[in-house]
Amino acid sequence: MIRVLLAEDQHLVRGALSALLSLEEDITVVAGVADGAAAVAAAAEHRPDVVLLDIEMPVMDGITATARILSEVPTARVLILTTFGRPGYLRRAMDAGASGFVVKDTEPERLADAVRKVRAGQVVVDPDLAVASLERGQDPLTERERQILRAAEHGDTVADLAKRLCLSEGTVRNHLSSAIGKTGARNRAEAARTARENGWL
Template identity: 80%
Template sequence: MIRVLLAEDQNLVRGALVALLALEDDITVVADVADGRAAVAAAVEHAPDVALLDVEMPVLDGIAATAAIRTRMPGTRVLILTTFGRPGYLRRAMDAGASGFVVKDIEPDRLADAVRRVRAGRTVVDPALAVASLERGLDPLSEREREVLRAAADGATVATLAVRLRLSEGTVRNHLSSAIGKTGARTRAEAVWKARGNGWL
């Protein structure tokens, strides 16, 4: 029996996924939770074979939760299931230790098969997303540039960002300028939009 932990913040979707997986003779859902931090705690408590995680969750996102689960429970494999089929998410998820990445419009039998394949040690990636990831290349942003762009998403001034991030205003300007250049944007708002669209943030 394959023991699965499911983390999905939308109650209706989570309930539907639990019901679908329950139809499989060789899969049992040992825990279902609504955020990334709860997913990490449930992984430690239940030691599932596979953690099926959404990307966009409150408290701790699915990519950060993947890294935490793989660190604390290396025997648990992670399969990312998301509405957001963005190439940058794929790269970041795989770098965090995920064994698979599929989008939510996957057919139910293919989802169950993906769980089985990940449990068996294989890598499962949505083909269209893999092609898009190769076409767009790697995330050009540094971790600090991503941090500054995330903080700038609400339109805060450079002075405010400097206080938030505990950096000098000049350093904030430099990181914003670099991120704008790397994303091919004209403004920082456009840089945030492009980075989010590619799944880099």
């Protein structure tokens, strides 16, 4: 049996996924949780073969949870399942160690097949998303630029950002300017929006 852990913050979706996968003779769902931190704890407790993770969850996102889970349970395989088919998410998920990335409108049979494939050591990626990722290229932002753009999404001043991130105001301005240039935006709000839409944040 393939032991699966589900992490999805929407109760109804989590229940539906669990029911669908449980219909498969070779798959059993060992636990279902609603956030990334709970997924890390449940993975350590249940030692699943495959962890099915949503990306946008409370407490800890799926990409961060992927890296933590794989450090706790190196034998597990992570399959990202998300509504948000953004190319940047794909690259970041794979960099974190995920073995697959499928969108939520995938047919149930294909989802079960993806679980089997990643358990067998294969990499499974939604083909449309793979093409989009190749067309868009790599995430141009540095980790510091992403950190500052995330903080800037709330509309804080440069002084506020500098204080919160323990940086000088000049450093914050330089990183914002660089991020604006790399995203082709006119201002930091547009840069943050573009980065978010591409899955870079």
